[in-house]
Amino acid sequence: MAQTVQKQYSLAEVAQHNKPDDVWMVIHDKVYDVTKFLHEHPGGEEVLIEWAGKEATAEFDDVGHSSDAKEQMKQFLVGEIIETERKKKTGAGITINQRSALIAGSALAIGAGLALIFKASSKK
Ligand code: HEM
Numbered sequence: 001m002a003q004t005v006q007k008q009y010s011l012a013e014v015a016q017h018n019k020p021d022d023v024w025m026v027i028h029d030k031v032y033d034v035t036k037f038l039h040e041h042p043g044g045e046e047v048l049i050e051w052a053g054k055e056a057t058a059e060f061d062d063v064g065h066s067s068d069a070k071e072q073m074k075q076f077l078v079g080e081i082i083e084t085e086r087k088k089k090t091g092a093g094i095t096i097n098q099r100s101a102l103i104a105g106s107a108l109a110i111g112a113g114l115a116l117i118f119k120a121s122s123k124k
Contacts, residue, residue: 006079015054032078033078047059
């Protein structure tokens with residue numbers, strides 16, 4: 001099947017679909033219309049309504065949705081976020097996952113601290 005060009009939406013456009021009878025959301029820079037899925041969502045309709053019109057990537061990932069869920073969400077795909085507003089930049093920008101940067105930073109700081117302690121104790 002040929003790759004179709006996805007419709008481009010701004011975050012502001014998605015934000016207008018924020019009512020219980022019109023629920024869009026952004027997950028990994030893709031736009032989903034989950035209005036018809038609300039009643040079927042195993043995690044309940046409330047969470048979907050709560051994130052209506054919003055960027056719900058972190059929340060979606062935090063649940064640890066199954067590959068079945070990821071397969072299922074494809075049928076609700078209506079487009080993608082315009083390139084300038086995407087979290088994951090392609091081209092000039094780099095992908096920064098702030099959480100993993102924080103973890104890596106802390107690990108580095110702990111490592112440096114331990115190295116100092118070892119250095120100090122080996123001087124004795
Ligand atoms: C298109 C979007 C979504 C689809 C297709 C989807 C699909 C599913 C499916 C199939 C499950 C059952 C468990 C699994 O297979 O992983 C599930 C559970 C769940 N989902 Fe979603 N989901 C979507 C978005 C979201 C969002 C945005 C949130 C939170 C803001 C959310 C929160 C939950 C929760 C809390 C559960 C229950 C987990 C449990 O009981 O252990 N989902 N979802």
